[in-house]
Amino acid sequence: MAWPDDLISIILAALLGAGIGLERELSGKAAGLRTNLLICLGASVFTIISREMATGPEGSATRIAAQIVTGVGFLGAGAIIQDRRGVHGLTTAASIWLVASIGMACGGQFYILAVVASLIAVLALIGLGKLSKPLERHVKKNKSQSTQDELD
Numbered sequence: 001m002a003w004p005d006d007l008i009s010i011i012l013a014a015l016l017g018a019g020i021g022l023e024r025e026l027s028g029k030a031a032g033l034r035t036n037l038l039i040c041l042g043a044s045v046f047t048i049i050s051r052e053m054a055t056g057p058e059g060s061a062t063r064i065a066a067q068i069v070t071g072v073g074f075l076g077a078g079a080i081i082q083d084r085r086g087v088h089g090l091t092t093a094a095s096i097w098l099v100a101s102i103g104m105a106c107g108g109q110f111y112i113l114a115v116v117a118s119l120i121a122v123l124a125l126i127g128l129g130k131l132s133k134p135l136e137r138h139v140k141k142n143k144s145q146s147t148q149d150e151l152d
Helices: 003-026 031-054 061-079 090-107 111-149
Strands: 081-083 086-088
Touching: 003 031, 003 111, 031 061, 031 090, 061 090, 086 111, 090 111
Parallel strands: none
Antiparallel strands: 081 086
16 A cells, blocks of 8 residues: 555545535535535545455456446435426536546546546536526526417
């Protein structure tokens, strides 16, 4: 086990997961700071374990990684809610999925990939979140106009 490298992996995973989680927390989402930090950290630890246990035939290291993706899918599915007003939580589910991949990148020592993906994610969550509100108003306005045109 390469402790200095593994220590960097898990600390970076915790920091990057916390960065994305902080944005979600400030946005008032259920999966916030602690959840995203833990998912990213857990994915990193599982990836490190997988890498260390891979002593058998080629492809052994990918078995745990594949199960991370599956397990995180269940977490994301739990964040999605459907009601009369529509479907909610898709962005939270997508951020959970992405945070797990960032944790896996950290555990696999793909640090630049993890940092770049995190930066893009935070920029998308903040920037596109601000852009989505005017777009929603535009869609509602056009939808009500088209409904009115159909009635006339």
